[in-house]
Amino acid sequence: MALKNQYLIDLLETVKKRNAGEPEFIQAVTEVFMCLEPVVEKRPDLVEAGVFERIVEPERQIIFRVPWVDDNGKVQVNRGFRIQFNSAIGPYKGGLRLHPSVYSGIIKFLGFEQIFKNSLTTLPMGGGKGGSDFDPKGKSDGEVMRFCQSFMTELCKHIGPDCDVPAGDIGTGAREIGYMFGQYKRIRNEWSGVLTGKGLTYGGSLARTEATGFGLCYFTEEMLKANGKSFKDQTVVISGSGNVAIYATKKATEFGAKVVALSDSNGYIYDPDGIDLPVVQQIKEVERGRIKEYVDRTSHKNATYTEGCSGIWSIKCDIALPCATQNEIDADSAKKLAANGCYAVSEGANMPSTPEAIDVYFENKMLYGPAKAANAGGVATSGLEMSQNSERLSWTFEEVDAKLHGIMKEIFKSCDEAAKEFGMEGNYMAGANIAGFLKVAEAMKAQGCV
Structure with missing residues (x-):
């Protein structure tokens, strides 16, 4: 498949020049653009509002040093990232990946995908992503704790329950989330639902795992x-x-x-x-x-x-x-x-x-369920955890699972209906991208050129 719309072809060339050396991000943008060609034709108002140009550019990119001391007393230095991609429909929401492969292009691609995934959940969450090239494999609990505390010491300046709510991802499980939450609470002197994937004893949600x-x-x-x-x-x-x-x-x-x-x-x-x-x-x-x-x-x-x-x-x-x-x-x-x-x-x-x-x-x-729709259950339940934290409530496993089941049914319905509306029945990749995009695009247009 190749792009045919000249407007999107030209915009993709701009994306490639601005993000040279980031193939994962360019791949993600290309896939979305291919699915949005009929939207460009049908919705010239979104082109005039500059929505397409703005949605491929992160609102904010944060890169920082993460120094920590290993068990041998040696100073180690990693690089931390948080890309706050789009907040049109809610606070930034997306995981923190800890893996040696992490660099700006990986985080950017994940954050871009998160915009549409979060939109599909029906919950008010924007798109963001973060992480570090730190590898927790083979590290002691003490080393992981010291890294997480150093990482959060910087990240805490840029996140909050009504601003940006990170979560887990590859390499970031219950242990890492616990250490990060503890450091955030220590520095900010507040208890808030700033991270999701927390332990059940301190604000986590049943069924999140x-x-x-x-x-x-x-x-x-x-x-x-x-x-x-x-x-x-x-x-x-x-x-x-x-x-x-x-x-x-x-x-x-x-x-x-x-x-x-x-x-x-x-x-x-x-x-x-x-x-x-x-x-x-x-x-x-x-x-x-x-x-x-x-x-x-x-x-x-x-x-x-x-x-x-x-x-x-x-x-x-x-x-x-x-x-x-x-x-x-x-x-x-x-x-x-x-x-x-x-x-x-x-x-x-x-x-x-x-x-x-x-x-x-x-x-x-073959039937194809694209990631941004099919794996949205994790971030959907993170959104449900945020709701429970805000209300100071804890729902039962059955309540959360029932809400999750309902959300996933709605996501499929949205993908199916969008694909049919734009003449691509059965193409759930196109349906997911179109449905996720339109909700965010309408919000961006309504909020003006920001």
């Missing part, structure tokens, strides 16, 4: 249902083995599917008898171990482990749920999925499919 994985399955089930299918009796391959993958496995299994594969950054497991989820949870959630340990720990005798991750997409399945990282499915992997009979791909990770892979999905008439 499960939310992205559960939400992914709720969205996917709606997509399947609209096309005369369901999870029942289907074989599912899921990449990753973090929160998203684990709880997608749990919910898909509850829906009657058999999940046969999971992975981590080293390799993947294949269990034709169905993943033994309690074993995975013990290894990954309790022990923070590696997925290869599964083969020796499960009672399932046919389970195997393979070094390297890309081979997971060679496994025969009906439904694929990529839940690991960006660009993990390329064209070759997508072709293998199609050749093996996979008819649906729904994304739990952020932008896990390359543009070439997405082309393969459409060429083979």
